[in-house]
Amino acid sequence: MTPAEMKMLFDYIDEHLSLSECDNTLRFAREFLKSNALPEEQVVAWLEAAGGYCDCEAIGNAEELLEDSMTGSIAKPRASTGEIE
Numbered sequence: 001m002t003p004a005e006m007k008m009l010f011d012y013i014d015e016h017l018s019l020s021e022c023d024n025t026l027r028f029a030r031e032f033l034k035s036n037a038l039p040e041e042q043v044v045a046w047l048e049a050a051g052g053y054c055d056c057e058a059i060g061n062a063e064e065l066l067e068d069s070m071t072g073s074i075a076k077p078r079a080s081t082g083e084i085e
Contacts, residue, residue, distance in 0.1 A: 016055070023054075024053075026044055027055060
């Protein structure tokens, strides 16, 4: 998925969570992925690996991780020394 598609996914989830509570699933994420013919299982695996096991966690954890990675603010180990940059 492109960064623009990821943003659309998070916007979709956020919009739907404003209308109804999280049901502790990735219901809205899966709806968006299916309706846009995007790779559902791959994206769900990434969301879960990023701490997004339900829609509200996807917004709270995975979206923040994605935004941090796009701005370069995630600490990365230096290849030569293993120290955190």
